[in-house]
């Protein structure tokens with residue numbers, strides 16, 4: 001098991017944003033994490049990646065207990081994540097932003113640049129390498145967010161709505177990119193509201209609601225689960241389909 005998150009709880013004051021959620025991920029998988037707004041998906045990612053220390057529960061990655069490890073320790077062990085709101089150094093070039101990720105494993109500037117160049121080409125950002133990051137539009141920013149994470153050479157990549165805000169054509173290109181990432185041998189957990197993405201990329205979907213996992217299984221099966229439909233808006237299948245597609 002690559003990742004084992006068990007009974008994770010994250011409290012903000014008296015509010016439990018994550019309320020006993022568990023997730024296991026096997027090497028090579030792409031797991032989809034879905035659920036309505038405010039279900040606790042990003043907070044759960046923050047716990048898994050070390051950006052938040054859970055109130056209780058355990059996170060094990062590659063057999064190590066990382067429940068209280070720092071984000072950098074997670075990254076060194078091989079876990080990377082994209083943020084729902086991209087963290088871009090606006091005044092630096094696209095290539096320099098990717099080098100920030102590459103410096104995790106390569107102290108020397110030239111080596112970091114070589115890694116960054118390979119990742120930029122892989123992500124289809126090579127022609128934008130010298131552009132100012134702040135000049136990128138949404139598709140470029142989303143790709144840059146993924147590229148920066150890939151430059152840390154992860155085994156597990158957590159993508160938090162890395163495809164949100166893209167046009168349908170851009171979504172299809174981004175789906176191809178995620179597939180290529182998996183073919184590189186990287187295991188992926190993807191949070192995404194666009195159902196086409198979940199259906200075409202994942203064989204296992206996990207549904208969050210009010211900080212808990214309320215269903216999991218093949219994505220086509222979980223979207224028909226009555227509990228999932230109820231969570232997504234008072235039992236109307238049509239509205240569920242609209243909201244998650």
Ligand SMILES: Nc1ncnc2c1ncn2[C@@H]1O[C@H](COP(=O)(O)OP(=O)(O)OP(=O)(O)O)[C@@H](O)[C@H]1O
Pocket residue numbers: 012017035036037038039040041042043044084
């Ligand atoms: N730092 C915080 N302090 C207090 N409450 C928080 C904090 N971060 C998140 N929350 C709350 O926790 C709940 C879960 O938020 P979270 O961002 O994890 O949901 P989400 O499933 O990622 O939603 P979305 O699909 O909209 O991104 C929300 O009610 C949110 O307001």
Ligand SMILES: [Mg+2]
Pocket residue numbers: 041042043084160
């Ligand atoms: Mg979120």
